[in-house]
Amino acid sequence: MTLVPPLVERIEAIGQRAGWRLSSESMTGRLLRTLAATKPGGRFLEVGAGIGVGSAWLLDGMDETSALTTLEVAPNVAAVCRDLLKHDSRVTVVTTDAGAWLEAYDGEPFDFAFVDTTVTKFDRRDLVLRHLRDGALFVADDLLPQEKWTEAHHPRVERFRREIMEEPDLVPTLVDWASGLVIAAHRRSS
Ligand SMILES: C[S@@+](CC[C@H](N)C(=O)[O-])C[C@H]1O[C@@H](n2cnc3c(N)ncnc32)[C@H](O)[C@@H]1O
Numbered sequence: 001m002t003l004v005p006p007l008v009e010r011i012e013a014i015g016q017r018a019g020w021r022l023s024s025e026s027m028t029g030r031l032l033r034t035l036a037a038t039k040p041g042g043r044f045l046e047v048g049a050g051i052g053v054g055s056a057w058l059l060d061g062m063d064e065t066s067a068l069t070t071l072e073v074a075p076n077v078a079a080v081c082r083d084l085l086k087h088d089s090r091v092t093v094v095t096t097d098a099g100a101w102l103e104a105y106d107g108e109p110f111d112f113a114f115v116d117t118t119v120t121k122f123d124r125r126d127l128v129l130r131h132l133r134d135g136a137l138f139v140a141d142d143l144l145p146q147e148k149w150t151e152a153h154h155p156r157v158e159r160f161r162r163e164i165m166e167e168p169d170l171v172p173t174l175v176d177w178a179s180g181l182v183i184a185a186h187r188r189s190s
Pocket residue numbers: 022023024046047048049050051052053054055071072073074077096097098099116117118119
């Protein structure tokens with residue numbers, strides 16, 4: 001297994017040239033890859049595709065029968081992501097507002113969700129939780145303070161860290177590692 005998949009290196013290089021700074025860091029990516037490999041035949045959801053670094057890590061862990069749907073609201077960003085991942089038939093890049101898409105979604109539940117947008121992570125994670133199968137993994141990052149955060153963002157993350165531990169349908173662990181993560185298993189309480 002390569003330390004960093006060639007596709008990730010390629011997308012990161014393109015991002016660097018374009019000044020794109022929102023991609024997941026490599027430690028998070030490696031963890032995503034490992035967790036993805038625990039779900040053979042899995043249905044994967046990524047909320048907030050960016051230019052595809054997180055997707056590329058997930059795809060490297062997924063088996064050939066798994067499928068990834070990744071949602072991106074910015075049409076130009078989604079177009080770059082779609083182009084960079086077009087060789088892999090397991091992935092579908094959807095240009096959409098994640099909230100609207102999740103509200104309308106009535107397909108099969110997901111086995112894995114990587115939630116990487118502010119609103120869906122901090123305010124409306126119910127929209128993701130309702131689409132998770134029992135035993136599914138819910139992963140979110142950027143939960144440790146970062147210099148680029150605004151004043152208003154700190155209390156939002158603090159609230160998230162409290163609330164996620166009390167979600168009735170999740171069995172969560174906060175992991176203060178890399179950018180700060182939560183890894184949670186979905187277990188319906190009623
Ligand atoms: C942190 S970046 C994603 C990074 C990517 N997941 C990775 O691992 O490299 C967050 C992305 O979410 C997108 N985004 C923000 N709000 C969104 C929304 N409501 N629906 C879908 N995508 C959204 C942003 O345009 C941005 O590209």
